[in-house]
Structure formats: structure tokens, C-alpha cells
Amino acid sequence: MKEADLIVSFLTRDQGKLRGVAKRARRPKSPFGAGLERLSHVRMAYFQLETRELVNLDSCELIRSQFDLVADYWSSVALDYFAEVSEQMLPAAETNDKFFRLLLAVLEYLRPAGGAPAGGAVDAGRVWRAVTYFSLWAVRLSGWLPELHACLGCGSVLDDPGADGVAERAYFSRGRAGLLCSHCRRLPGVGNSWELSADSRRIAAEMLQKPVSQLSTTAWVQATAADLRRFLVQQIEEHVERRLLTAPMLQESVTAP
Numbered sequence: 182m183k184e185a186d187l188i189v190s191f192l193t194r195d196q197g198k199l200r201g202v203a204k205r206a207r208r209p210k211s212p213f214g215a216g217l218e219r220l221s222h223v224r225m226a227y228f229q230l231e232t233r234e235l236v237n238l239d240s241c242e243l244i245r246s247q248f249d250l251v252a253d254y255w256s257s258v259a260l261d262y263f264a265e266v267s268e269q270m271l272p273a274a275e276t277n278d279k280f281f282r283l284l285l286a287v288l289e290y291l292r293p294a295g296g297a298p299a300g301g302a303v304d305a306g307r308v309w310r311a312v313t314y315f316s317l318w319a320v321r322l323s324g325w326l327p328e329l330h331a332c333l334g335c336g337s338v339l340d341d342p343g344a345d346g347v348a349e350r351a352y353f354s355r356g357r358a359g360l361l362c363s364h365c366r367r368l369p370g371v372g373n374s375w376e377l378s379a380d381s382r383r384i385a386a387e388m389l390q391k392p393v394s395q396l397s398t399t400a401w402v403q404a405t406a407a408d409l410r411r412f413l414v415q416q417i418e419e420h421v422e423r424r425l426l427t428a429p430m431l432q433e434s435v436t437a438p
């Protein structure tokens with residue numbers, strides 16, 4: 182390895198997540214251009230030696246850069262989050278075409294029709310919908326999404342209205358792979374719990390049934406489905422056994438600088 186070289190993690194459609202060495206990538210006339218920027222969509226030429234874990238990157242041809250999104254603060258945070266979650270969640274060299282398509286779909290969704298407006302400001306609702314959709318499907322595609330209609334503790338149904346006509350409330354807590362009813366959340370050992378609102382459960386149900394581009398475009402603000410994102414981030418963090426660096430940046434209390 183030389184100083185001008187870079188180690189690059191990249192997601193391929195046919196071979197999953199790979200790591201490779203991009204020689205001279207830091208030089209001004211790098212053969213990679215903007216293709217190694219975060220989440221650039223490229224056609225990558227590389228070769229593998231069976232004896233080495235790292236592939237050798239030869240060159241890449243840019244299909245789509247995310248450069249036009251970077252000027253928008255929340256879009257930029259979303260890109261960091263997509264990159265970190267993909268890097269942490271995906272096992273090396275395992276084909277995952279659905280995950281690849283998920284990334285393309287949410288990146289595309291971040292751009293309003295006709296491209297990002299001058300000045301780079303993207304409708305914040307798009308960003309929050311994209312981040313929530315990506316989180317939900319990333320967890321689902323990894324096989325970690327629990328049943329969202331039943332209490333993990335007692336099995337009671339969480340959607341049905343109770344005797345008073347109100348839907349059974351649902352809660353989650355770090356370290357539990359599912360939801361709890363209002364009774365089970367008080368059992369010893371559960372610890373802190375947060376409510377997953379009925380609205381957020383409805384949003385999750387819609388997201389599991391529709392492509393991101395066809396979601397209903399009711400007004401979204403940062404607080405919309407924030408509980409659902411917290412739940413999904415906790416699920417991801419449990420499985421990758423570390424905290425996500427980008428997750429705190431997406432939390433409710435943070436406002437754009």
C-alpha cells in the first residue's frame with residue numbers, strides 16, 4: 182500500500198459487498214475520478230486474486246454521483262446513514278440484489294422529479310420517508326424484522342381495539358427483538374421502553390407493501406415516525422453489536438445547522 186492508494190468498500194450487484202485497493206486514487210489524475218465518492222453509482226472494473234481478501238480496482242465509470250444531494254444538509258446525513266448501515270449490516274461477498282435495488286430506489290427517491298432544485302434544498306419529508314423506508318427494508322431484508330402485530334411477551338394482538346375501542350398500544354426496548362404490550366413492558370427486566378405509535382405502525386405496514394416512490398405523500402416532518410426509526414436503529418445496533426455513528430444525527434432533537 183502506498184500513500185496515494187485507497188481501500189474502498191463497495192457493493193456489487195452480483196457479488197455483494199467487497200473491499201478493494203484503488204491504486205493512485207488520491208492522485209489528482211486518478212483513474213477513478215468521482216466514482217469513489219460516497220454512494221456513487223458506478224460501473225466498476227476490478228479483478229480478484231483467489232489468495233487475497235482485497236480485490237484490485239482497475240477503473241470505474243460514473244453512472245450517477247450523489248454530488249447534487251450533498252449541498253442539502255439532511256440529504257447528506259441520510260447518505261452517511263445509508264453508507265454506514267450498508268457497511269455494517271451486509272456480510273462480505275454475499276449476493277444481495279434486493280439490498281442493492283433498495284439503495285438505488287432510496288437514492289433516486291431523494292431527488293425530486295426534474296433533479297434537485299437550485300441551492301440544493303430537498304423537501305425534508307422526502308428525506309425522512311427515504312431514511313425510514315431504507316431502515317425498515319434493510320432490517321427486513323436481513324431477516325431481522327420482528328412481527329409487528331403481536332406482543333413478544335404474551336402473544337396478544339397489538340392491532341385490535343380493546344374493550345374501550347382503543348388499539349392496544351405497543352412498546353419496544355433495547356435488546357428485545359419485538360414489540361411489547363402495555364402489560365408486558367412493565368415486567369421485571371424490560372428496562373426503558375418507548376412507545377411505537379399506531380400511526381408509525383400504519384406507516385410501517387404501508388412501507389412493507391409499496392415501493393418508496395408510491396408512498397402516500399402526506400406531510401412529513403422530522404418527528405414523523407421518529408419512534409419507528411428509533412426502533413429500527415435499535416434492531417440494527419443489536420445485530421451488528423455496535424452503535425451507529427450516524428444514528429444520533431437523525432434523532433428528533435437534532436436540528437439542521
Ligand SMILES: [Zn+2]
Nearest residue numbers: 332335362365
Ligand atoms: Zn404482552
